[in-house]
Amino acid sequence: MYKYRAEITKxxxxxxxxxxxxxxxxxxxxxxxxxxxxxxxxxxPHIKIAFASALSLGVISDAEYMDFEMxxxxxxxxVFDRLSKALPPGVKLLRLKEVPEPKPxxxxxxxxxxxxxxEAEYELYxxxxxxxxxxxxxxxxxxxxxxxxxxxVTPKTNKMIETKQYMLKPVKLSMAGDLLKLYMxxxxxxxxxxxxxxxxxxxxxxxxxxVDEPKVLxxxxxxxxxxxxxxxxx
Amino acid sequence: MIIKLEPEILQAxxxxxxxxxxxxxxxxxxxxxxxxxxxxxxxxxxxxGMSNLGLKILYxxxxxxxxxxxxxxxxxxxxxxxIMRQRQIPLFSLESFHAIKEFDFLGFSLQYEMIxxxxxxxxxxxxxxxxxxxxxxxxxxIVGGGPCVYNTEPIADFFDFFIVGxxxxxxxxxxxxxxxxxxxxKPEGRQGLLKRLAVLDGIYVPSFYNVTYNQQGLxxxxxxxxxxxxxVIYKRLIKDMDSVRFVEKPVLPYIDIVHDRIMLELFRGCxxxxxxxxxxxxxxxxxxxxxxxxxxxxxxxxxxxGYNEMSLTSLSSADYSCLGELVDDxxxxxxxxxxxFSLPSLRIDxxxxxxxxxxxxxxxxxxxxxxxxxTQRLRDVINKGVTEENLxxxxxxxxxxxxxxxxxxxxxxxxxxxxxDIVGIAKLAEKVARKYKEVTGRWGVTVTISxxxxxxxxxxxxxxxxxxxxxxxxxxxxxxxxxxxxxxxKFNYHDARVSVLEGAIARGDRKIAQVIYQAWKDGAKxxxxxxxxxxxxxxxxFAKCGIDLHLYNERAREPEEKLPWEHTTPGxxxxxxxxxxxxAIKEQLTEDCRRGKCSACGVCPSLKAKVVxxxxxxx
Numbered sequence: 001m002y003k004y005r006a007e008i009t010k011x012x013x014x015x016x017x018x019x020x021x022x023x024x025x026x027x028x029x030x031x032x033x034x035x036x037x038x039x040x041x042x043x044x045p046h047i048k049i050a051f052a053s054a055l056s057l058g059v060i061s062d063a064e065y066m067d068f069e070m071x072x073x074x075x076x077x078x079v080f081d082r083l084s085k086a087l088p089p090g091v092k093l094l095r096l097k098e099v100p101e102p103k104p105x106x107x108x109x110x111x112x113x114x115x116x117x118x119e120a121e122y123e124l125y126x127x128x129x130x131x132x133x134x135x136x137x138x139x140x141x142x143x144x145x146x147x148x149x150x151x152x153v154t155p156k157t158n159k160m161i162e163t164k165q166y167m168l169k170p171v172k173l174s175m176a177g178d179l180l181k182l183y184m185x186x187x188x189x190x191x192x193x194x195x196x197x198x199x200x201x202x203x204x205x206x207x208x209x210x211v212d213e214p215k216v217l218x219x220x221x222x223x224x225x226x227x228x229x230x231x232x233x234x
Numbered sequence: 235m236i237i238k239l240e241p242e243i244l245q246a247x248x249x250x251x252x253x254x255x256x257x258x259x260x261x262x263x264x265x266x267x268x269x270x271x272x273x274x275x276x277x278x279x280x281x282x283g284m285s286n287l288g289l290k291i292l293y294x295x296x297x298x299x300x301x302x303x304x305x306x307x308x309x310x311x312x313x314x315x316x317i318m319r320q321r322q323i324p325l326f327s328l329e330s331f332h333a334i335k336e337f338d339f340l341g342f343s344l345q346y347e348m349i350x351x352x353x354x355x356x357x358x359x360x361x362x363x364x365x366x367x368x369x370x371x372x373x374x375x376i377v378g379g380g381p382c383v384y385n386t387e388p389i390a391d392f393f394d395f396f397i398v399g400x401x402x403x404x405x406x407x408x409x410x411x412x413x414x415x416x417x418x419x420k421p422e423g424r425q426g427l428l429k430r431l432a433v434l435d436g437i438y439v440p441s442f443y444n445v446t447y448n449q450q451g452l453x454x455x456x457x458x459x460x461x462x463x464x465x466v467i468y469k470r471l472i473k474d475m476d477s478v479r480f481v482e483k484p485v486l487p488y489i490d491i492v493h494d495r496i497m498l499e500l501f502r503g504c505x506x507x508x509x510x511x512x513x514x515x516x517x518x519x520x521x522x523x524x525x526x527x528x529x530x531x532x533x534x535x536x537x538x539x540g541y542n543e544m545s546l547t548s549l550s551s552a553d554y555s556c557l558g559e560l561v562d563d564x565x566x567x568x569x570x571x572x573x574x575f576s577l578p579s580l581r582i583d584x585x586x587x588x589x590x591x592x593x594x595x596x597x598x599x600x601x602x603x604x605x606x607x608x609t610q611r612l613r614d615v616i617n618k619g620v621t622e623e624n625l626x627x628x629x630x631x632x633x634x635x636x637x638x639x640x641x642x643x644x645x646x647x648x649x650x651x652x653x654x655d656i657v658g659i660a661k662l663a664e665k666v667a668r669k670y671k672e673v674t675g676r677w678g679v680t681v682t683i684s685x686x687x688x689x690x691x692x693x694x695x696x697x698x699x700x701x702x703x704x705x706x707x708x709x710x711x712x713x714x715x716x717x718x719x720x721x722x723x724k725f726n727y728h729d730a731r732v733s734v735l736e737g738a739i740a741r742g743d744r745k746i747a748q749v750i751y752q753a754w755k756d757g758a759k760x761x762x763x764x765x766x767x768x769x770x771x772x773x774x775x776f777a778k779c780g781i782d783l784h785l786y787n788e789r790a791r792e793p794e795e796k797l798p799w800e801h802t803t804p805g806x807x808x809x810x811x812x813x814x815x816x817x818a819i820k821e822q823l824t825e826d827c828r829r830g831k832c833s834a835c836g837v838c839p840s841l842k843a844k845v846v847x848x849x850x851x852x853x
Binding site: 013015016018028029030044057089 | 240241242244245246250251254256257258486488489490536537538539540541542571572574
């Protein structure tokens with residue numbers, strides 16, 4: 001098997017598709033590219049494809065990572081060109097590397113992409129509804145707080161999550177045109193993480209951040225392991 | 235006006251990708267430099283609309299023309315509609331996001347009667363007057379097509395014109411006429427274009443006709459009111475399926491849709507002659523694509539989409555004359571690409587089972603058969619041409635191949651049906667369940683019987699038959715439920731309330747438009763969705779309009795009566811339909827003209843068409 005890691009985007013055109021749909025989009029793109037993709041066994045074979053971390057519906061990204069396997073060796077430029085040409089609007093292939101086979105003597109397998117990711121950086125753009133100074137105070141108060149809980153309710157879960165444990169750096173803020181821009185660096189761990197949108201809701205509700213929260217636009221700008229972009233780990 | 239949806243809107247609705255477009259293979263043309271703008275609509279939610287094969291074809295046919303920009307629009311789901319109404323966002327297209335009102339044409343694909351309320355709702359959301367008589371020079375022309383054109387009268391007053399039959403050629407002729415009218419400076423305005431269109435074969439302009447009613451208020455006659463209008467409009471059909479344009483680059487949705495796979499259309503028409511079936515009369519005669527053309531199309535479709543599933547669609551796919559060879563060829567063409575194939579409809583015989591086994595390989599998801607009626611007598615009445623032995627042989631073969639789920643489709647309320655026929659459904663299902671035990675020596679099969687309520691449809695031999703009253707459907711449903719003793723048999727039945735309304739609208743006349751309008755005004759929409767169907771609203775609408783619904787659904791028509799749908803015809807003669815009704819009552823069978831003798835239905839002579847069956851051609 002020949003394994004590749006791709007650095008790809010999720011653009012404005014497909015901002016509102018789910019992670020599962022995004023995976024389907026990539027699977028079909030690999031098929032259109034006519035790459036000799038490796039398939040899972042069984043009566044419903046799927047392309048062997050793995051993603052680093054699910055991206056929420058409504059969030060775009062400059063740094064998504066996907067590992068996929070092929071049954072025949074092809075040179076990197078050919079794989080790059082074929083896949084690039086087959087991508088739909090909203091996905092761009094930025095970088096592509098072959099993941100070398102681990103040395104058999106070490107008896108190790110490839111580490112799953114999902115297990116390599118440790119942090120993700122985000123930018124949030126949201127209309128400011130009050131004064132800049134109020135925003136600064138709100139963010140500072142959050143950054144200083146020893147802990148800050150969010151209540152996560154989904155059809156499957158209903159729990160309290162302490163957010164500060166995941167904040168690798170203080171939240172930063174600046175203005176980008178008319179919009180307030182927030183920067184977050186969030187840890188992704190085996191035991192869990194927190195979403196940037198959840199932090200924003202918390203900032204608004206508990207720290208009086210004066211923003212029009214439903215209008216937020218979120219972008220993932222990096223995904224890293226050991227402080228490096230996931231593709232640089234290859 | 236170009237509509238831009240704010241993030242706060244998209245983040246507030248379910249499945250926002252229904253409204254954001256930008257799919258692969260969507261066609262974007264420059265608005266200003268393209269003279270004809272054609273919006274194609276399916277009046278249901280995106281996932282349903284995107285699954286419609288007819289619209290996929292017309293989208294490519296229209297966009298192949300340099301002078302035409304064809305764009306898509308579907309019904310916004312109720313959450314989105316609420317926001318659009320609050321913020322006064324008009325209905326928009328998914329390519330250029332132009333307001334629908336700015337298009338030259340808005341075409342609706344009309345798949346079934348209970349979708350009409352959504353047509354009205356979409357017109358209203360677009361800011362286009364609901365009634366055709368209220369439209370002005372700047373409004374789009376509203377055009378209807380699809381299976382419902384074989385009785386357009388209940389919606390005739392909402393549409394400017396209809397395309398009757400298969401649209402690939404006629405829709406282009408329509409645009410040609412529009413272009414010359416446009417370039418001539420739009421002489422005589424809207425009326426001018428409609429007059430020019432009315433002379434085309436297959437175009438029906440309802441406003442060019444006068445309808446009369448008798449003393450009881452029942453439909454009496456419809457007559458042309460201007461020289462351009464033809465007394466009878468025959469459907470259009472494609473004579474050579476190989477040369478007509480088919481889908482090659484379908485718009486690829488980003489989200490899961492109802493039929494999220496390639497649809498390869500093997501042929502049109504089905505001449506098995508089931509007497510309840512409107513598709514069986516309206517798509518005649520059978521016209522196959524050649525095996526080579528299908529292979530070529532399959533390759534193009536896989537390459538342009540990346541799908542790994544392909545459905546070989548037709549009214550009765552197992553009847554494709556070269557099916558065995560086609561399947562072998564497709565298997566070998568796509569063996570390295572892990573493409574799976576499926577047949578949406580199975581014939582009740584072991585050929586179909588072997589084929590299904592081959593196609594599904596290991597995955598035994600469940601087989602569906604449609605015996606339609608519970609006793610041989612009633613199956614003969616409907617000319618189903620399937621015996622109990624056929625069903626037993628087919629299910630036996632299926633159980634031997636490892637299937638343990640069988641779904642059986644039946645209808646209730648067919649002409650001449652007695653309680654014995656109802657009990658027969660239960661008996662037949664139980665016999666299938668016991669067959670499993672006999673074949674495998676074990677229990678563990680599930681036989682699901684799905685029973686719909688029969689709705690008599692125009693242009694079928696049962697078009698004169700009075701539909702059962704709602705209470706009688708309920709009684710027969712209970713009778714069937716009580717007749718099932720085997721635990722392996724599961725019973726699903728349809729909502730009789732919807733069927734009786736469908737029964738009234740399907741054979742309605744122009745007076746029904748008022749009822750549809752009233753029901754929509756009072757909140758009816760997405761009537762095909764169980765949880766949104768508002769039965770009371772519809773019955774109140776009939777009452778408010780002073781129209782007795784039973785005169786439409788339960789009343790048996792007289793053979794000599796002129797029916798409100800005879801002027802838009804698939805070409806099947808009234809004599810043939812009457813002859814078939816008579817044979818039904820006498821429990822006599824009629825052969826499939828494709829293999830047996832011609833039943834003189836009238837389609838081939840009236841449309842100058844002929845059966846295209848490649849096995850026969852090659853002999």
